[in-house]
Amino acid sequence: MSMESPVVLRSTKALLDRLEKRLVISHSVASSSVENVDHLLKRLGSPPRRRAPPSREGKTRAVVKRPAKSSEASIKLPRYSLRVVLCAYMILAHPSAVLSGQGEREKQLIESAANFIKEFELLIKVILDGPGQSSGVTGQRKFRAQLANFDKAWCSYLYSFVVWKVKDARLLEEDLVRAACKLELSMMQTCKLTADRHSQNNLTHDMKAIQKQVIDDQKLLRDKVQHLSGDAGLERMNSALSDTRSKFFEAKENGSPLTAPVANVSTPLSINSSGKAPLSEVPESSR
Known part of the structure; x- marks a missing residue:
């Protein structure tokens, strides 16, 4: 409840922004550079969505707005993401509620979150x-040293968070795609649809209701997949749906139509032999 408080959120955001400024100043005094984590920070937002081609009038508006779009791209992301910082506390306090597994990624995430906190x-x-009384280290030096330790722990935690997000987002995408394929198969079986999604006989009122419900449910699933994985996720979903239809009609032609929901439908994952996904393929999404 505290983390949902606007006062807590504003105060924490203001503190994090100030710490980032102090970090930059500290490194400039020491003539050193701050570790660049922009490539990780960019992975925390939602992926861009494909827009429909603008109309004749829309082209004029697009030209006017183009400079604003380019200026948005140049906006620097805050180094310390408020959401991810607060996630560290949730991960540490309620790991079973936040994490869906107990693999190596989850273990590393918990350890890095604990160290960051x-x-x-x-x-x-x-x-x-303020300044320590028992040692000869000045308060300013002590602050700079601890700020450096804090930032180092943040970079480690941020990396673990993004790497974990690869697996988590892809597993969620798999579940959504599998649900859409099960709906598709159930509709084809119930409504006795042909390859062009038309019924061999006239659809009854109940069949039409089922077909409409499936289409509506799949639209919701599509929206979730697009928010999660962008256009690439939608392409994987469309491919899986097409594969489901092909297998259904192929089995039907062979005289052995599928009688159970599709169990093997999954999105293609870029996982190497070690079971880890390359960081370059982290989806730009938030869960």
């Missing part, structure tokens, strides 16, 4: 307590 709270302690 530890360094974050140590940094807050340094800020609140």
Whole structure:
């Protein structure tokens, strides 16, 4: 409930923004560069959606808005994502509710989240307590050292978060695509549809209702897949649906129509022999 509080969110966001500024200043004083994590931060947003070709009037508006679009692309993402920072606390406090598995990625994510929170709270302690009295280290030096430790822990946690997101997002996409294919197969069996999605006989009122419900449900699933994986996810879903139809009619022609929902429908995954997905294929989505 605290994490949903607008006051907490605003305060935490303001603190994170200030820490980022202090980090940049600290590195500029030391004549060193801040580790670039933009390639990871870009993976935290939703993927771009394909837009329909504009109409004749729309072309004029598109030309006017183009400079604004290019300026949006140049906007720098905040180094410390508020959502991902708060996720660390949720992961640590409620891992079974947040994580869907207990594999190596999940283990690394929990460990990196725990280390990040530890360094974050140590940094807050340094800020609140001020200069240490027992050591010869000045408060400013102590702050800079802990800020560096905090940022190092953040980079490690952010990487683990994004890598975990590959598996999590793809598994979710698989579930959505599989559900759409089961709906398709059930509709073809119930309505006795042909390859062009028309019934061999006139559809009854109930069959029409079933067909409409399936189409509506699949539209919702499509929207979820597009939000999750963008146009590439939609292409995988369309391919799976097409494959489901082909297998159904092929089995029907052979005299052995499928009688059970499709169990093997899944989206193609780019997983190497070690079971890990390359970081370059992390979907730009939020779950």
